[in-house]
Amino acid sequence: MLNNTQIRQCLDTMAEMFPDAEGELVHSNPFELVIAVLLSAQCTDKLVNKVTADLFKKYKTPEDYLAVPLEEVENDIRSIGLYRSKAKNIQKLCRTLIDNYNGEVPQTKEELVKLAGVGRKTANVVASIAFNEPSIAVDTHVERVSKRLGICRWKDSVVEVENTLMRKVPREEWSVTHHRMIFFGRYHCKARNPNCPECPLLELCREGKKRMKKIG
DNA sequence: CTCCCGATAT
DNA sequence: ATATCAGGAG
Numbered sequence: 341m342l343n344n345t346q347i348r349q350c351l352d353t354m355a356e357m358f359p360d361a362e363g364e365l366v367h368s369n370p371f372e373l374v375i376a377v378l379l380s381a382q383c384t385d386k387l388v389n390k391v392t393a394d395l396f397k398k399y400k401t402p403e404d405y406l407a408v409p410l411e412e413v414e415n416d417i418r419s420i421g422l423y424r425s426k427a428k429n430i431q432k433l434c435r436t437l438i439d440n441y442n443g444e445v446p447q448t449k450e451e452l453v454k455l456a457g458v459g460r461k462t463a464n465v466v467a468s469i470a471f472n473e474p475s476i477a478v479d480t481h482v483e484r485v486s487k488r489l490g491i492c493r494w495k496d497s498v499v500e501v502e503n504t505l506m507r508k509v510p511r512e513e514w515s516v517t518h519h520r521m522i523f524f525g526r527y528h529c530k531a532r533n534p535n536c537p538e539c540p541l542l543e544l545c546r547e548g549k550k551r552m553k554k555i556g
Numbered sequence: 557c558t559c560c561c562g563a564t565a566t
Numbered sequence: 567a568t569a570t571c572a573g574g575a576g
Contacts, residue, residue: 365572381573387563388572421561425575459574479572498573522572531570532566 342490346544347508350489351517353540358523361516363469365389370445370470371437372396377465378429378457383420391420402434402443429457447471460498474514478502481525482518488529488547 342350354361364385365376372392380388395416399405405413413427420426433456437443445466446452452463464477476482478498482505486492492504509517528535536548536555543549 363572377572378574380571382561382571383573384564384571386571419562421563421571422559422573423561425560429574457574461573465572477572480570481572526572 341493342544344508347491349544350491350541351509351513351520354517354520354524357528357540358520361519361523363465363519366392368396370466371402373470374433374445374452374455374458374462374466375430377462378433379417379420379426381426381457381462382422387420391417402437405430405434406438426457432456433458445470447473449473449475460502464502468515468518474511476502476505476509476514476518478505479522480531481522484531485521485525485529488534488545489541490544490546 365373365380366389367373367376375395376388376392379391398416410427410431413430414423417423417427417430436455437445441451446455447467447470449460449463449467452458452466453460458466461477461479464475467473468475468477478486478501483498483501486501486505487494487496491508492501496504505517506514525531528539534548534551536542536545536551539545539548541548542552
């Protein structure tokens with residue numbers, strides 16, 4: 341496990357590597373953000389942006405998604421994986437927004453997770469980006485990077501990873517740290533072929549050193 | 557735990 | 567061919 345000084349070093353290094361780390365899902369309001377993040381499950385944000393470019397021109401409000409049959413929404417998001425459940429969740433979510441929230445996106449995580457297709461990670465992202473609530477959404481990258489570096493344990497659940505990060509990282513750095521860890525995981529500490537040979541954190545990385553021995 | 561699932565990189 | 571991608575529901 342890394343100590344506090346080592347974790348600080350990780351955060352600073354990631355800040356140097358990715359000073360402009362930000363969310364990459366294109367959106368122009370909280371409603372579009374919720375749809376985009378919902379669509380992004382098990383899918384690259386690049387592909388989500390390709391689909392939402394047309395989607396957000398066609399559907400502006402929750403009413404718009406409910407005005408067409410489910411099959412039409414499915415077709416409009418077909419190129420994204422898991423399109424049947426996502427289309428169903430979108431219509432369900434829109435129905436809830438109209439019935440319970442006056443057509444607006446609720447602003448707290450507790451309300452957000454009640455929406456169809458919105459789990460803990462999506463709620464954290466929306467609360468953080470759209471409503472400025474400090475949060476650390478643990479996605480596949482944040483989880484992988486935290487475990488490889490030794491910020492948390494391999495067997496930790498995503499909730500445990502989230503709690504550990506919130507304890508170890510100052511609150512005012514939660515949101516930016518979340519984005520930097522994603523960039524670090526997406527472009528450097530990749531799932532498939534992590535760039536350990538050129539990693540500035542190699543000396544303190546448990547998994548990196550183990551991997552370097554294998555490579556030679 | 558399994559299932560949902562197309563696009564992309566390796 | 568196969569692993570992986572800003573996960574969530576049942």
